[in-house]
Amino acid sequence: xxxxxxxxxxxxxxxxxxxxxxxxxxxxxxxxxxxxxxxxxxxxxxxxxxxxxxxxxxxxxxxxxxxxxxxxxxxxxxxxxxxxxxxxxxxxxxxxxxxxxxxxxxxxxxxxxxxxxxxxxxxxxxxxxxxxxxxxxxxxxxxxxxxxxxxxxxxxxxxxx
Numbered sequence: 001x002x003x004x005x006x007x008x009x010x011x012x013x014x015x016x017x018x019x020x021x022x023x024x025x026x027x028x029x030x031x032x033x034x035x036x037x038x039x040x041x042x043x044x045x046x047x048x049x050x051x052x053x054x055x056x057x058x059x060x061x062x063x064x065x066x067x068x069x070x071x072x073x074x075x076x077x078x079x080x081x082x083x084x085x086x087x088x089x090x091x092x093x094x095x096x097x098x099x100x101x102x103x104x105x106x107x108x109x110x111x112x113x114x115x116x117x118x119x120x121x122x123x124x125x126x127x128x129x130x131x132x133x134x135x136x137x138x139x140x141x142x143x144x145x146x147x148x149x150x151x152x153x154x155x156x157x158x159x160x161x
Contacts, residue, residue: 037057038056038059038068039055039057039058039117039120040055041054041055041056042054042113042114044109044113045070045082045113045141045158046146046158047146048147054071054139055070055072056068056071056084057071058086065091066087067085068086070084070141072145074118081142081143082155083142084137084139084140085137085140086106087137088134089134089135089136104138104139106135107133107134109160139157139160140158
């Protein structure tokens with residue numbers, strides 16, 4: 001393991017991080033990175049090019065909501081470019097009007113995004129669509145990969161319109 005200070009940030013690297021090495025104990029432990037199994041590709045998330053797909057990998061978490069990691073592609077080395085949080089109408093209603101303005105209703109969004117679920121059958125995909133149609137999502141882009149190559153600047157809320 002080595003520790004370094006890069007541009008004021010503490011960087012800790014281990015063989016597991018830099019080479020993908022993992023021990024049997026790590027494989028047996030349930031880390032929070034396990035379970036991102038719902039794969040959804042959807043357009044209209046990147047302001048720089050609304051035709052580009054955001055590749056979502058989602059999972060349910062405690063509290064009854066869903067988290068999604070957003071990637072620039074489905075490639076194994078694709079960069080993570082954002083996150084989406086999905087909540088029920090009951091949770092959404094607890095938000096202030098200002099907070100609600102940062103969220104989109106999937107009933108309105110889904111018909112616009114040319115969504116695909118490449119790892120599911122049509123029947124499985126229909127079931128997921130039915131489950132999320134009445135939910136609300138908040139997309140936070142760390143950067144827009146259609147405009148930038150690195151995550152500089154402030155994150156932005158992406159509202160599908």
